[in-house]
Amino acid sequence: MNILLTGFEPFDKDAINPSWEAVRALDGARVEDATVHARRISCVFGAALHELDAAIDELRPQLVIGVGQAGGRSEITPERVAINIDDGRICDNAGCQPIDEPVVAGAPVGYFSSLPIKAIVRDLRAAGIPAAVSNSAGTFVCNHLFFGLMHRIATRPVQGMRGGFIHIPYLPEQAARLPGMPSMSLDAVVAALRIAVATSMNLREDVRETGGRLH
Numbered sequence: 001m002n003i004l005l006t007g008f009e010p011f012d013k014d015a016i017n018p019s020w021e022a023v024r025a026l027d028g029a030r031v032e033d034a035t036v037h038a039r040r041i042s043c044v045f046g047a048a049l050h051e052l053d054a055a056i057d058e059l060r061p062q063l064v065i066g067v068g069q070a071g072g073r074s075e076i077t078p079e080r081v082a083i084n085i086d087d088g089r090i091c092d093n094a095g096c097q098p099i100d101e102p103v104v105a106g107a108p109v110g111y112f113s114s115l116p117i118k119a120i121v122r123d124l125r126a127a128g129i130p131a132a133v134s135n136s137a138g139t140f141v142c143n144h145l146f147f148g149l150m151h152r153i154a155t156r157p158v159q160g161m162r163g164g165f166i167h168i169p170y171l172p173e174q175a176a177r178l179p180g181m182p183s184m185s186l187d188a189v190v191a192a193l194r195i196a197v198a199t200s201m202n203l204r205e206d207v208r209e210t211g212g213r214l215h
């Protein structure tokens, strides 16, 4: 059995992206009788989805977790929902900045993650790692990849494949250049992703626990 973890290349003039640093540390790892494969995805609208599709076709994974940097967040945040919109606040790495365009024309407004997001948050907190459900993956390339993944599962599934997306904080070395920003060590993020994979492999049904917010 294969598990696909994707991380992104650096973007917005940064030299590193913690999502790639974390997933590549797990490349080749065995978790719950499956092998983890890490792939680096371009931070480019459109190209990101072609790269994801190619990796899914190659690996036929049981589980796909996209991982991306959410600078300014202090917790590991499994995303609840992908929305069918591209609205770039900044340009992607190819210089494109779509505004209010669908990720996939004619596709549904949104898709829910098929990961047990509440159980992942519970298990991360139990392991001493700050975590929370996020109700928005934004409208940049991470949401774009997440939506493309869930649309692929809805329309051209690999048998038994589930998927979702997790945003992670800056690394301490990034926050050191951005005083006041929260960060999380690479070791903690790697441990968190390992837990997220194991929980996802072990649980098909999520637990009933609040992960909501007032606003």
Ligand code: PCA
Pocket (backbone or CB within 6 Å): 008, 011, 017, 019, 043, 067, 068, 069, 070, 137, 138, 139, 140, 141, 142, 143
């Ligand atoms: N974070 C960006 C894109 C790539 C990444 O790691 C985002 O949240 O959309």
